[in-house]
Amino acid sequence: MAKGIWVIVEQRNLQIRKVSLELLSQGRKIADETGEPLVAVILGQGIEALAKTVAESGADKVILIDDAKLAEYTTGAYTSVLNKLIRKEEPQAVLLGNTAVGKDLAPRLAQRLGVGLASDCTGMEIDSNNFLNFKRPIYAGKAFAHLTSNVRPIMATIRPNTFPVAPPDAARQAEVVKEAAEIDSADLAAILKEVAVAASKRPELTEANIIVSGGRGMKGPENYVILEALADVIGAAVGASRAAVDSGWKEHKFQVGQTGKTVAPTLYIACGISGAIQHLAGMGSSKFIVAVNKDPEANIFNVADYGIVGDLFEVVPLLTEEFKKLVNE
Numbered sequence: 064m065a066k067g068i069w070v071i072v073e074q075r076n077l078q079i080r081k082v083s084l085e086l087l088s089q090g091r092k093i094a095d096e097t098g099e100p101l102v103a104v105i106l107g108q109g110i111e112a113l114a115k116t117v118a119e120s121g122a123d124k125v126i127l128i129d130d131a132k133l134a135e136y137t138t139g140a141y142t143s144v145l146n147k148l149i150r151k152e153e154p155q156a157v158l159l160g161n162t163a164v165g166k167d168l169a170p171r172l173a174q175r176l177g178v179g180l181a182s183d184c185t186g187m188e189i190d191s192n193n194f195l196n197f198k199r200p201i202y203a204g205k206a207f208a209h210l211t212s213n214v215r216p217i218m219a220t221i222r223p224n225t226f227p228v229a230p231p232d233a234a235r236q237a238e239v240v241k242e243a244a245e246i247d248s249a250d251l252a253a254i255l256k257e258v259a260v261a262a263s264k265r266p267e268l269t270e271a272n273i274i275v276s277g278g279r280g281m282k283g284p285e286n287y288v289i290l291e292a293l294a295d296v297i298g299a300a301v302g303a304s305r306a307a308v309d310s311g312w313k314e315h316k317f318q319v320g321q322t323g324k325t326v327a328p329t330l331y332i333a334c335g336i337s338g339a340i341q342h343l344a345g346m347g348s349s350k351f352i353v354a355v356n357k358d359p360e361a362n363i364f365n366v367a368d369y370g371i372v373g374d375l376f377e378v379v380p381l382l383t384e385e386f387k388k389l390v391n392e
């Protein structure tokens with residue numbers, strides 16, 4: 064009896080995160096290959112309207128767990144609910160985004176279920192045994208491990224921007240099932256009292272389609288305004304290397320790399336970044352890489368699709384002006 068490929072859909076302020084749509088798109092392909100139904104599981108409060116979006120994105124079935132205690136993500140409540148639901152429904156696979164929430168929730172859930180977890184995967188396919196097989200970068204992206212398990216459910220977190228989002232199909236319908244939130248009181252040890260949101264009109268680093276990133280070559284925090292000006296013209300997020308973060312020029316949440324965020328935008332513009340292996344580990348799978356560096360020997364040029372050898376303080380404002388013209392055309 065088919066038990067399904069589950070995608071734990073992440074929503075924030077009732078907006079489905081892009082990585083969940085990516086998982087539904089790829090999950091649809093896996094479901095078609097295996098004959099398993101694709102099930103979207105959404106937790107939160109007032110989430111009913113999201114069922115239509117996930118149905119149009121490929122889900123055969125939507126499980127909604129709508130409860131005030133789930134309005135904001137907390138490790139305990141979400142683990143409690145999902146642990147019970149997964150034990151009851153026995154899905155074949157459980158997929159989450161490798162986001163802050165996914166990285167927190169998935170290991171806890173896997174431990175409760177007594178199963179393994181393939182974390183931070185960048186590939187997923189059906190192998191010759193009809194098993195789900197996950198690809199995971201190791202040694203800072205120098206090699207790949209291929210992981211599977213014969214214990215069910217097979218669980219994985221998938222790196223954002225790994226799979227494209229398929230266009231929604233308005234004709235698709237899904238069975239919608241509402242489940243009660245069964246939360247053990249012991250799992251409510253931590254209660255979220257307040258969320259302080261840092262206001263920014265720029266996209267979040269891991270969700271951005273374009274990233275403009277600055278390294279030690281920026282020379283100081285005050286100079287990031289030139290990157291921000293470029294970012295605002297092209298709708299980009301702003302990132303930084305660890306050297307810039309360690310110098311106190313940018314907060315850690317902007318750091319791209321092995322010990323920062325992993326990103327895979329369509330376009331990554333690296334300015335004054337040498338291209339250390341630890342930086343490449345976080346952005347090497349970007350679709351197009353543009354490097355601006357005054358050193359023609361900089362390692363970043365070995366991975367860049369387009370390289371500009373020059374002083375970023377001259378090049379970046381010129382790029383901004385040229386993009387402005389294109390945007391205003």
Ligand SMILES: Cc1cc2nc3c(=O)[nH]c(=O)nc-3n(C[C@H](O)[C@H](O)[C@H](O)COP(=O)(O)OP(=O)(O)OC[C@H]3O[C@@H](n4cnc5c(N)ncnc54)[C@H](O)[C@@H]3O)c2cc1C
Nearest residue numbers: 278279280304305306320321322323335336337341357375
């Ligand atoms: C365990 C470990 C984890 C790490 N994790 C990370 C990580 O997550 N992310 C990360 O980024 N690093 C990480 N690092 C650090 C990494 O090794 C590098 O030290 C760091 O990435 C260097 O940052 P950078 O390229 O900005 O600086 P640099 O290597 O100093 O490069 C600066 C570049 O700017 C260029 N430049 C200078 N002035 C200009 C100008 N006016 N115009 C144009 N170009 C100019 C220079 O030619 C140079 O190439 C890690 C290191 C370790 C050991």
